[in-house]
Amino acid sequence: MTKKYIIFQCTNCGRYLYTDKQHKTRQCPCGKQVKIKKAKKIGETKKPKEARQAIRKLQKEKSDTQGFFKYK
Ligand SMILES: [Zn+2]
Numbered sequence: 538m539t540k541k542y543i544i545f546q547c548t549n550c551g552r553y554l555y556t557d558k559q560h561k562t563r564q565c566p567c568g569k570q571v572k573i574k575k576a577k578k579i580g581e582t583k584k585p586k587e588a589r590q591a592i593r594k595l596q597k598e599k600s601d602t603q604g605f606f607k608y609k
């Protein structure tokens with residue numbers, strides 16, 4: 538049985554997250570219990586490693602363009 542992982546954006550803070558496709562919700566570090574169905578899906582992959590790499594790339598692009606994830 539092959540697993541799939543969905544990459545999506547938190548509906549509250551816009552963070553990129555990933556979760557097992559079988560899951561219905563995922564707790565974001567911001568505290569929001571994100572419903573996968575309602576979240577903006579970015580993509581999906583079979584490997585969690587790929588999901589993590591994709592997210593790192595997305596976060597970096599986002600912080601470069603918006604400064605959203607930069608910390609003082
Ligand atoms: Zn969040």
